[in-house]
Amino acid sequence: MKIERRARQIYRTTEEGLKNLNSFPEEELLELLKRMGGAASIKEIEDLFGKERASIAIAWARRRGWVRIDSGRIISTGGYSMERYRKALEKAVKGATAEDLGLSSEELAELVRRRMLVKEEAAEVIIEILENGLKTLEDLGDLVIVSKLTRDIVIQKPRGIYIKPYNVEAEPARIYPAYRHFYVDFLEMLREIMLSLGFDEISDDLVVPELWNFDVLFQAQDHPAREIHDTLVVEGGEADLGIYGDLLERVSREHSRGWGYEYNRSIASRLVMRSQTTAATIRYLHYHREPPVRAFIIGRVFRFDRIDAKHLPEFHQLDGIAMEHDMSLRKLLGILTQVTKALGFREVIFKPGYFPFTEPSVEGYVRIGDLGYVEIFGSGLFRPEVLRMAGVKHNVAAWGMGVDRLAMAYLAINDIRELYTPEIDRLRWHRIASYKTIH
Amino acid sequence: MPVIRLSINRLIKAIGKEVSLKELERLLMRLKAEVEEVGDNHISIEINSDRLDMMISEGVARALKGLLEIEVGMPRYSYRDSGYKLEVLDVPSRPYIAMAIVRGIESSENYIEELIQFQEKLHTTIGRMRRKVAIGIHDLSKVPSRECVYRELEPSERLIPLGYSRSMSVAETLSSTEQGRLYGSISLRGGRTPGIVCGETIISMPPVINSNITRITEHTEDLLIDVTGIDLDAVIKTLEILSTTLAEGSRSRVIERVLVKAPWGVIETPRGDAKVMEIGTDWASRILGIEGMDPGEMARKLLMMRIDARVLDRVVEATIPPYRVDIIDPVDLVEEIAMAMDLNTLEPEPLATILPGKPSRESVVRRTIRDIMIGLGFTEIYRHVLTSSKILTDLGYNGFLRIKNPVSSEMDAARPSIIPSLLETLRRSQHSPKPIKIFEIGEIVTRDPSIYTGWRTRLSLAAAILDYEVSFEDIQAPLFSLLRSLGLEPKTVQAKNSVFIDGRTALVVVNDKQLGYVGEVRIEILSTLEIDFPVALFEIDISKILEILG
Numbered sequence: 001m002k003i004e005r006r007a008r009q010i011y012r013t014t015e016e017g018l019k020n021l022n023s024f025p026e027e028e029l030l031e032l033l034k035r036m037g038g039a040a041s042i043k044e045i046e047d048l049f050g051k052e053r054a055s056i057a058i059a060w061a062r063r064r065g066w067v068r069i070d071s072g073r074i075i076s077t078g079g080y081s082m083e084r085y086r087k088a089l090e091k092a093v094k095g096a097t098a099e100d101l102g103l104s105s106e107e108l109a110e111l112v113r114r115r116m117l118v119k120e121e122a123a124e125v126i127i128e129i130l131e132n133g134l135k136t137l138e139d140l141g142d143l144v145i146v147s148k149l150t151r152d153i154v155i156q157k158p159r160g161i162y163i164k165p166y167n168v169e170a171e172p173a174r175i176y177p178a179y180r181h182f183y184v185d186f187l188e189m190l191r192e193i194m195l196s197l198g199f200d201e202i203s204d205d206l207v208v209p210e211l212w213n214f215d216v217l218f219q220a221q222d223h224p225a226r227e228i229h230d231t232l233v234v235e236g237g238e239a240d241l242g243i244y245g246d247l248l249e250r251v252s253r254e255h256s257r258g259w260g261y262e263y264n265r266s267i268a269s270r271l272v273m274r275s276q277t278t279a280a281t282i283r284y285l286h287y288h289r290e291p292p293v294r295a296f297i298i299g300r301v302f303r304f305d306r307i308d309a310k311h312l313p314e315f316h317q318l319d320g321i322a323m324e325h326d327m328s329l330r331k332l333l334g335i336l337t338q339v340t341k342a343l344g345f346r347e348v349i350f351k352p353g354y355f356p357f358t359e360p361s362v363e364g365y366v367r368i369g370d371l372g373y374v375e376i377f378g379s380g381l382f383r384p385e386v387l388r389m390a391g392v393k394h395n396v397a398a399w400g401m402g403v404d405r406l407a408m409a410y411l412a413i414n415d416i417r418e419l420y421t422p423e424i425d426r427l428r429w430h431r432i433a434s435y436k437t438i439h
Numbered sequence: 440m441p442v443i444r445l446s447i448n449r450l451i452k453a454i455g456k457e458v459s460l461k462e463l464e465r466l467l468m469r470l471k472a473e474v475e476e477v478g479d480n481h482i483s484i485e486i487n488s489d490r491l492d493m494m495i496s497e498g499v500a501r502a503l504k505g506l507l508e509i510e511v512g513m514p515r516y517s518y519r520d521s522g523y524k525l526e527v528l529d530v531p532s533r534p535y536i537a538m539a540i541v542r543g544i545e546s547s548e549n550y551i552e553e554l555i556q557f558q559e560k561l562h563t564t565i566g567r568m569r570r571k572v573a574i575g576i577h578d579l580s581k582v583p584s585r586e587c588v589y590r591e592l593e594p595s596e597r598l599i600p601l602g603y604s605r606s607m608s609v610a611e612t613l614s615s616t617e618q619g620r621l622y623g624s625i626s627l628r629g630g631r632t633p634g635i636v637c638g639e640t641i642i643s644m645p646p647v648i649n650s651n652i653t654r655i656t657e658h659t660e661d662l663l664i665d666v667t668g669i670d671l672d673a674v675i676k677t678l679e680i681l682s683t684t685l686a687e688g689s690r691s692r693v694i695e696r697v698l699v700k701a702p703w704g705v706i707e708t709p710r711g712d713a714k715v716m717e718i719g720t721d722w723a724s725r726i727l728g729i730e731g732m733d734p735g736e737m738a739r740k741l742l743m744m745r746i747d748a749r750v751l752d753r754v755v756e757a758t759i760p761p762y763r764v765d766i767i768d769p770v771d772l773v774e775e776i777a778m779a780m781d782l783n784t785l786e787p788e789p790l791a792t793i794l795p796g797k798p799s800r801e802s803v804v805r806r807t808i809r810d811i812m813i814g815l816g817f818t819e820i821y822r823h824v825l826t827s828s829k830i831l832t833d834l835g836y837n838g839f840l841r842i843k844n845p846v847s848s849e850m851d852a853a854r855p856s857i858i859p860s861l862l863e864t865l866r867r868s869q870h871s872p873k874p875i876k877i878f879e880i881g882e883i884v885t886r887d888p889s890i891y892t893g894w895r896t897r898l899s900l901a902a903a904i905l906d907y908e909v910s911f912e913d914i915q916a917p918l919f920s921l922l923r924s925l926g927l928e929p930k931t932v933q934a935k936n937s938v939f940i941d942g943r944t945a946l947v948v949v950n951d952k953q954l955g956y957v958g959e960v961r962i963e964i965l966s967t968l969e970i971d972f973p974v975a976l977f978e979i980d981i982s983k984i985l986e987i988l989g
Contacts, residue, residue, distance in 0.1 A: 198796050314825050328725060328726055350785075359771055
């Protein structure tokens, strides 16, 4: 045999190209304008075409000089059929060379740029059976030529078969494994750390009355954090706090004494999307009043935050509490040091802070790569007012941390929206291996 | 958190000692504050919102002098009668007012800048955007009379608003000045709004604007401060902070009281009363975690925080200056001691080792299901609970939770199912290599009158396949495989559902409990969502699986 390989470039129609086999968007636009009397508003076109296709249609029609835009209206100035382009796309469905397509190099470039065609390298193999070969074929006679092994062949083990060789050096079809989500993996890692430090996991509802989200945490009823530009409020309906009569008595007493106003129970029953996971830990404490208590939650929280690279109205927090007979500030610092070490940071720096529900309050800072010192914890001992409201007689250490920001530092992501991406290709791209060393 | 911009010269002068930037940063950190930016002549500092007394150089320096032990204990100011009188009439929209006089200030361009900033920071914090409390500061020498009245102004009365050169009616001030448009509606009552009138002249229109007549300049020597509001306690506290902090920077350190005669009482303001509180030394030691801390040492730390302290038997008696309105309970004093000690010198006490914690049942089942789904070749996705009410309506859902104040129409509802999240992901990813097999395990929120909030958070699993061709069995097979792996025996029963094609929809049933639905998605839904490929999916309620597993 004589085998000759020739490399050549072919063009193949993409999925985008397949969509345009019948008509190009700009042709559809022209047809539409004709039916609408020669002009239409951009809005009308967007309604009919969908935003994305409308903008492509208008852009290309303008480029071809088929339309002009006058104060938001698209006015047709006449065009031509793109049949030649469409014919070329049809030819390229199974792959074709530039010559086969019959387009000028500019026209070809346009279809590639519009992602309707892709250029591929193809190998043309010419096999010529030479004289000797023909003779051998004759000699082989009844020999069975096998290309794919089957169960029958394996069982029968026939004599005289010829298993055709494969081109084992060719590129195979591309397949992808199923991936675990990288952010869920990160949340699982945090969960493991907390469990290993002896904390029990809590889960709780996302919709809560302000009683748990604010009141029991000693946040004044006129505190700005409760307003609609900070907390997401549930439309209609309020909680029935009938089961929490005793608790409400205690909350009412502490608020009147501490903040000097008349406590308003209708504010307490207003439903909000949980804005801090402390709402869940304090509720747990209300039901678990005897030491030792060590509990944590990793959960979603909601705030009225603009949507950009650093903010989302929905994100995650980790909150932990620890109650012992002799919980102290130094023990709180001990917990924070352990958690920080378990997360892989060498050093943590403490700074006094302010939170409505803790006293003393401590903020924890760690060094993250180029970012320098970054606040990682808010923490403290629950205020006596909070303990009395929850019906607890021992000191309780509490801390909370923003999980999304930490994940971003770990995973070297600089846009928070990436954590919740709807693009499968992005998920295929992330690996656990992309975890960055952060110190 | 409020950020204040201070003149470095004024700050250093107020401290009375050169302090290096590094030292300043370290000291401020111990006062919950943080240096944000340093310029040639200015420094920006983030102050914690509980330290309202530190929103100006004088207040920051007062606290720093304690930590540096230049001046310790409670600062002293002398109080005397000013001879000024304020008569308060009935002002229903903003009943409360108090006044003070501070003499001998050292005004300058920088001083005025910081003074205005101090006022604005108090407005945005304790003042709740001037609604609860508003402040006016005047040049005392320009106040036309020692007899002032606080009353409602008629719309036709006239004044020259601050920053203007011509006289305007009250109505015009409300409608045409920027301050009027921003704050004019707060205390408006039938066209009338509160005003302070001294002699015949309006000097202020709280909470909106002052009159130009009493404007502060670089030549101002003495200040008249007014504070008005809807909460007497907050009004008094604000005046205590302002009068003591401004007197701190004055030559005389004298505060003069004003006699206020009001329907709600006759008082002389400001009081300048110090609060006395006792802390048990054993109790404080326990909270700090320092066994047997010396009471004398505790007292010394409080003195550094500008709080007077003396040791009695097993008790430290603390006298707290009137501007520390943030201290309301003895535990606040324990924090002061910790701050004076510097948290980083306190050795963290390690926790005793104990057994590992228990994961929640949800987590355990969630992890198991996650592993099985990945083994079945499905890629995990993770999306928001918040979604758009439009997509939910398009899919035929109703009675779901709506947000009253959504940030965007894309996130104005809580999902009652994971299906919308899956379909949105498929729409965005439909041009990726096929087959696309995805799943999500996550929270959903559904109406449930049996719990006290009316809304129950449930854990749900949904999985979908998108390909050039997809059939019912393609999704039914992995569903059955999953449930059998969990030790459950599933059945599918013919059903109808708004998401799935009639005749290709089934209820998923285990032990007579309905877990969810499986089927092929309706073509109308695919085309509404602009998905160009067939999709088959299932959703099951993990909370119900937990009930079955017991």
